[in-house]
Amino acid sequence: MAKPLVWYLKAPRRTLRALLPALAPPDDAYAERVLPPNEFRLYLNMDPRDRQHACEVARTLRERHPGASDELVRAALLHDVGKAGRPYRLLERILVHLVPAPDTAAEPRRSGLAGALQMKRHHPAYGAAMIRAAGGSERVARLVAHHPDEAEEAALLDRIDDET
């Protein structure tokens, strides 16, 4: 799927932030106010760069859609939590942006670049499973997984994710 123009305009900023995470500390205090304790513990498993991105997606969502449900904002904070299963490797993240995700199965988990591409494709499902395993909200899990029942709200999140 083609990325919107704004994605390309913001790509250098994203790369810079990935290189220099200290420039953009995540607003963990905000996430702690929004998420119940079990979901906040999951959130903390993410790399700070993914947490910063998550906070930005959540903040943009609230600005643009002040009526967004609490669950959608929580899903924004956790939408990439499925990536927490692998250490954050900058080179891998850059490569994965450039290569389309192949049609690999979600399990068993692969290692190396194959694992990174598998994660690109399946991290929404991994994240939803982690939310359920942690006793988090079923609706938040469905939003993260793009479940068809939540397609409309999940699409809002997706659009903002692509732009931030």
Ligand SMILES: [Fe+2]
């Ligand atoms: Fe994602």
Ligand SMILES: [Fe+2]
């Ligand atoms: Fe994202």
